[in-house]
Amino acid sequence: MDIIVNETPVRTSKNYGINNVKLNDIKIPEKLNEFNNAKIYSNKSKISNKIENEKLAYGNGKILEDNVYNNSNNILKIETEKEDIKIVYEFDDNNLNLINNIEIIGNKNCNIVIEYKSNTDKTCFHNSIIKAIAKENVKLNISIVNLLNDKSLNFEAIENTLENNSIINYTIIGLGAKTSITNYYSKVLGNNANNDLKSIYLGQKDELKDINYIVNLYGEKSNVDIDVQGALDDNAIKNFKGTIDFKNGCKKAKGNENEFCLLLSSKAKSKALPMLLCTEEAVEGNHSTASGSVDNSELFYIMSRGVSYKEAVKLIVKSRFNKIIERISDEYVKNEISDEIDRRLG
Amino acid sequence: MAKANIKDINRNIYDFKNADNYDFKIEKGLNREIVEEISKMKNDPDWMREIRLKALEMYNKLELPTWGPDLSELNMEEIATYVKPKSKLNSSWDEVPEDIKDTFDKLGIPEAEKKSLAGVGAQYDSEVVYHSIKEDLLKQGVIYTDMETAVREYSEIVKEHFMKCVPISDHKFVALHAAVWSGGSFVYVPKGVKLDIPLQSYFRLNSPESGQFEHTLIIVDEGASLHFIEGCSAPKYNKVNLHAGCVELYVKDNAYLRYSTIENWSKNMMNLNTKKAIVGKNAQVDWVTGSFGSKVSMLYPMSFLNGEGAKTEYTGITFAGGGQNLDTGFKVVHNAKNTSSIVNSKSISKNGGACTYRALVRINENAKNSKCSVSCESLMLDDKSRSDTIPVNDIRTDDVIFSHEAKIGKISDKEIFYLMSRGLSEEDAKAMIVRGFAYPISKELPVEYAVEMNNLINLELEGSIG
Numbered sequence: 018m019d020i021i022v023n024e025t026p027v028r029t030s031k032n033y034g035i036n037n038v039k040l041n042d043i044k045i046p047e048k049l050n051e052f053n054n055a056k057i058y059s060n061k062s063k064i065s066n067k068i069e070n071e072k073l074a075y076g077n078g079k080i081l082e083d084n085v086y087n088n089s090n091n092i093l094k095i096e097t098e099k100e101d102i103k104i105v106y107e108f109d110d111n112n113l114n115l116i117n118n119i120e121i122i123g124n125k126n127c128n129i130v131i132e133y134k135s136n137t138d139k140t141c142f143h144n145s146i147i148k149a150i151a152k153e154n155v156k157l158n159i160s161i162v163n164l165l166n167d168k169s170l171n172f173e174a175i176e177n178t179l180e181n182n183s184i185i186n187y188t189i190i191g192l193g194a195k196t197s198i199t200n201y202y203s204k205v206l207g208n209n210a211n212n213d214l215k216s217i218y219l220g221q222k223d224e225l226k227d228i229n230y231i232v233n234l235y236g237e238k239s240n241v242d243i244d245v246q247g248a249l250d251d252n253a254i255k256n257f258k259g260t261i262d263f264k265n266g267c268k269k270a271k272g273n274e275n276e277f278c279l280l281l282s283s284k285a286k287s288k289a290l291p292m293l294l295c296t297e298e299a300v301e302g303n304h305s306t307a308s309g310s311v312d313n314s315e316l317f318y319i320m321s322r323g324v325s326y327k328e329a330v331k332l333i334v335k336s337r338f339n340k341i342i343e344r345i346s347d348e349y350v351k352n353e354i355s356d357e358i359d360r361r362l363g
Numbered sequence: 364m365a366k367a368n369i370k371d372i373n374r375n376i377y378d379f380k381n382a383d384n385y386d387f388k389i390e391k392g393l394n395r396e397i398v399e400e401i402s403k404m405k406n407d408p409d410w411m412r413e414i415r416l417k418a419l420e421m422y423n424k425l426e427l428p429t430w431g432p433d434l435s436e437l438n439m440e441e442i443a444t445y446v447k448p449k450s451k452l453n454s455s456w457d458e459v460p461e462d463i464k465d466t467f468d469k470l471g472i473p474e475a476e477k478k479s480l481a482g483v484g485a486q487y488d489s490e491v492v493y494h495s496i497k498e499d500l501l502k503q504g505v506i507y508t509d510m511e512t513a514v515r516e517y518s519e520i521v522k523e524h525f526m527k528c529v530p531i532s533d534h535k536f537v538a539l540h541a542a543v544w545s546g547g548s549f550v551y552v553p554k555g556v557k558l559d560i561p562l563q564s565y566f567r568l569n570s571p572e573s574g575q576f577e578h579t580l581i582i583v584d585e586g587a588s589l590h591f592i593e594g595c596s597a598p599k600y601n602k603v604n605l606h607a608g609c610v611e612l613y614v615k616d617n618a619y620l621r622y623s624t625i626e627n628w629s630k631n632m633m634n635l636n637t638k639k640a641i642v643g644k645n646a647q648v649d650w651v652t653g654s655f656g657s658k659v660s661m662l663y664p665m666s667f668l669n670g671e672g673a674k675t676e677y678t679g680i681t682f683a684g685g686g687q688n689l690d691t692g693f694k695v696v697h698n699a700k701n702t703s704s705i706v707n708s709k710s711i712s713k714n715g716g717a718c719t720y721r722a723l724v725r726i727n728e729n730a731k732n733s734k735c736s737v738s739c740e741s742l743m744l745d746d747k748s749r750s751d752t753i754p755v756n757d758i759r760t761d762d763v764i765f766s767h768e769a770k771i772g773k774i775s776d777k778e779i780f781y782l783m784s785r786g787l788s789e790e791d792a793k794a795m796i797v798r799g800f801a802y803p804i805s806k807e808l809p810v811e812y813a814v815e816m817n818n819l820i821n822l823e824l825e826g827s828i829g
Contacts, residue, residue, distance in 0.1 A: 292754075300743075304752070308756070
């Protein structure tokens with residue numbers, strides 16, 4: 018099946034090839050058995066499996082959204098208590114397809130780490146919707162870690178709602194999958210609400226990373242901060258679309274967005290569309306994007322200490338990624354990420 | 364707190380209108396008969412007639428853009444695509460009919476010609492009514508004439524370049540332009556000739572419910588240099604007028620071209636203009652653009668850096684007031700080694716106006732060691748207005764230095780406080796900040812436009828309680 022996913026909230030010329038991404042011959046599984054290799058580490062929060070399926074504001078298109086609402090083989094509703102939660106989905110030969118639907122009701126401050134990893138060489142399929150609401154005065158730290166193998170397909174649709182004085186710190190580690198499509202939308206409704214989104218991506222071979230972050234600011238003195246660090250090698254392609262939309266009434270809101278792409282190959286392609294949309298006067302919005310190869314003076318410095326070229330590049334990439342990886346509360350997962358970067362960069 | 368009220372652009376000097384006197388006005392709409400009739404009246408050679416008809420076919424095939432401002436008010440059945448004024452082409456202002464001459468007098472064109480220009484072209488509706496160039500430039504082989512004359516007298520060179528930099532399939536309004544184009548300027552600057560003072564073409568649309576489709580073709584040959592200024596305006600009518608001009612610039616190896624535009628169409632104008640430049644080895648094209656008028660503008664000058672070491676700079680300011688939706692920006696394609704581009708864009712939105720900065724930077728695989736720096740700032744003067752930044756950055760090789768930054772916001776309270784602590788009133792402080800915001804761009808506009816600029820951005824502040 019051919020599908021068009023990850024539409025930007027505002028279109029620009031179709032000749033630029035960034036309004037959406039068309040994927041050909043995608044096999045979307047249906048009627049699946051339950052995903053049997055999911056581990057949930059939680060002591061206090063209430064976890065159930067009944068979710069109201071409300072239509073997403075953006076998401077990855079009707080086909081993939083309906084696929085989650087009609088065919089999920091893993092559903093989790095988490096009503097948070099103050100604790101650290103870890104959910105690990107480990108794909109293996111008997112669990113190659115995961116369609117999961119997660120709803121996080123942020124009643125209390127909570128750290129949540131959701132990890133996807135492959136313990137198989139076969140193609141894995143993952144399609145998910147993760148909705149979170151941070152209630153008044155609540156802080157949620159949510160991390161999504163994608164370590165799927167390089168044959169996999171990964172679709173993520175994330176939707177957040179932030180009430181007054183709430184905080185959502187989101188961390189997205191996008192290392193895995195041959196094709197990885199991420200749609201992230203935050204509705205910052207509350208006054209003084211704060212959405213902080215940091216992510217990394219690493220593209221190699223002929224991988225495609227299509228990233229679409231959208232944050233709408235409605236609340237007074239609301240704030241969003243987006244920082245994306247990435248590296249592309251071989252023939253990898255990355256499309257980064259980041260939108261901060263200052264809605265009328267979000268007085269004294271602030272929005273910052275930064276994306277940096279380190280190009281490790283002359284064949285890699287980096288496309289970016291950082292948008293600022295504004296209908297409110299009393300705001301401050303900034304965005305910046307940059308692309309370039311590894312800085313020669315940095316390389317020279319590291320290599321003069323006896324480090325090989327390959328190791329030096331790895332160090333430079335990791336130094337950019339580490340400040341984001343450090344946000345993850347789980348040490349074990351942090352080490353897994355570090356090992357995966359080492360393995361991928363050889 | 365007292366709130367500054369920044370006035371709209373003063374349009375009094377542009378909104379005067381003459382009676383709709385014309386020699387011929389083609390029936391409204393667009394079809395093969397109309398295109399054939401325009402071609403016949405222009406006495407086109409066969410190759411040009413064929414381009415027009417092919418372009419009409421393309422126009423009928425292409426869709427309206429699915430992005431950008433709403434164009435639903437534009438109805439081609441209500442637009443006359445060709446209006447021939449009651450004047451032939453003249454080389455002396457004295458021969459231009461009184462009402463038309465009076466128009467250009469009010470716009471200050473003959474005066475500017477005397478003081479600071481090397482040549483002038485003046486178009487009224489669909490035809491150029493006046494063209495002149497200084498004798499010494501003619502002697503150096505510089506050609507500056509209207510497009511119709513160029514098609515007749517410099518047929519080979521026009522044929523080689525016409526609609527080649529901007530292909531007719533580029534978008535629907537380029538196809539429309541190629542089908543019904545009329546008027547415009549042709550400039551050829553021979554190898555090594557450097558013009559010290561600018562040439563200027565001014566386009567005035569007087570006739571209601573009509574369109575202007577002038578074609579500007581400039582070739583700056585190897586090692587030559589030119590500053591070309593383009594101005595345009597129209598009086599306001601209740602129904603939509605259309606401007607779909609086309610500018611093709613060829614800047615050969617080691618040549619330099621500065622292309623300055625003051626766009627001040629009336630607020631019933633759909634300005635759907637296309638401008639592109641092909642830049643050769645170690646050559647440079649600089650675009651300086653002020654967009655102030657129009658109901659809707661979609662205007663994105665574009666540079667193709669095809670020669671090694673080619674450079675381009677874009678400096679633009681857009682000011683949108685009530686009822687205006689100005690979607691402007693810049694496009695650059697790096698197609699060779701060691702190319703560089705610098706983009707500096709500013710916009711001001713007020714009183715319900717909408718400004719969009721829309722752009723493309725593409726650095727292709729063969730553009731090793733290229734550099735691009737983009738800076739884009741938007742100032743919102745009230746919460747009824749809109750300001751969007753929609754840039755696409757498409758980097759296809761690793762050996763580049765690319766950076767893009769954009770800012771959006773209001774006048775900073777800290778800056779006002781600082782200036783007030785130095786004894787300025789709040790209104791004066793705000794006025795100074797807005798002028799300072801616009802200054803890096805406005806200083807790049809042609810000196811001879813300084814007076815007009817002061818009229819265009821009337822940043823006079825009035826006290827009112829907000």
